[in-house]
Amino acid sequence: MARVVVIGATGHIGTYLVPRLVTAGHEVVAVTRGSSRPYRPASSWAEVEHVVLDRSALEKEGKFGSRIKDLNADIVIDMICFTLKSAQHLVEALDGSVQHFLHTGTIWTHGHATVVPTPEDIAKNPFGEYGTHKAAIESFLLAKARRHGFPATIVHPGHIVGPGWAPLNPAGHFNPGVFTTLARGEQLALPNFGMETVHHVHADDVAQVFMCAISNWAASIGEAFHAVSPAAMTLRGYAEAMAAWFGQKPDLVFEPFEEWAKRQDPDEARATWDHIARSPNCSIDKARTRIGYQPRYTSLEAVEEAVTWLISDGQVAQ
Known part of the structure; x- marks a missing residue:
């Protein structure tokens, strides 16, 4: 060795x-x-x-x-x-x-x-x-x-993503409060049509x-x-899946980015722009075929584990 x-x-x-x-x-x-x-x-x-x-x-x-x-x-x-x-x-x-x-x-x-x-x-x-x-x-x-x-x-x-830190959330930034909003079935605003991707x-x-x-x-x-995980997620799909995980029906509204950003913390809005401007959606075919990579977690499974930790740590309320 x-x-x-x-x-x-x-x-x-x-x-x-x-x-x-x-x-x-x-x-x-x-x-x-x-x-x-x-x-x-x-x-x-x-x-x-x-x-x-x-x-x-x-x-x-x-x-x-x-x-x-x-x-x-x-x-x-x-x-x-x-x-x-x-x-x-x-x-x-x-x-x-x-x-x-x-x-x-x-x-x-x-x-x-x-x-x-x-x-x-x-x-x-x-x-x-x-x-x-x-x-x-x-x-x-x-x-x-x-x-x-x-x-x-x-x-x-x-x-x-992993237990011990906040994952990138469905709004494209790192404020755990977004998960609390979804957990309580409250309305969540997303930029544009929520069709940009995160991976x-x-x-x-x-x-x-x-x-x-x-x-x-x-x-x-x-x-x-x-x-990366086997598949990227759209912001909308991510929000809907997390709401369902909390046992809630998603209440989502969509606004043009400039309008949405006016109602956000400026640092969080900048973080969102950084992520959605790139909208990554990456292939793992090369890693699979050449070196045998077999991811254990989907994107949602990875996030769910991290959010479970956030709940236990008191950073997300239900």
């Missing part, structure tokens, strides 16, 4: 990935800033080596890459790289010393989709700082892998894609894979 370094190990995905790696027999090193804990407990964390590193500070000193290299990993999984400069710094340090390097991307690298379900390898139209930076990292890593043999794989998660994924299914890529090294090197 391999020695695996996971950078950002206690976040949404790492909470599920690290125990999977330990169970598979790998020696795992969890690199964090030391300020966070996994979202759910697991006895396997006792077998994990913990290393505290401040990435931002070390990158300013030009030392982060060398500190990761000194951990002598066979596999490095980077959960928290957000700029091309950061990626280049780490790859320069690890080039020639690792068997596999896996980067966490995002489906936002697609920007405006031209085909749905959207395959990984179609021409991309990213916009916004996050999607644009992640697209630049992807281009760099794929070129480094395909032209120079650096063993990189990219995993692009959708809207990550959730359970954090454990994202972890599964990483495990599949590691287990299928030859098929995953130099490739990018979506980590």
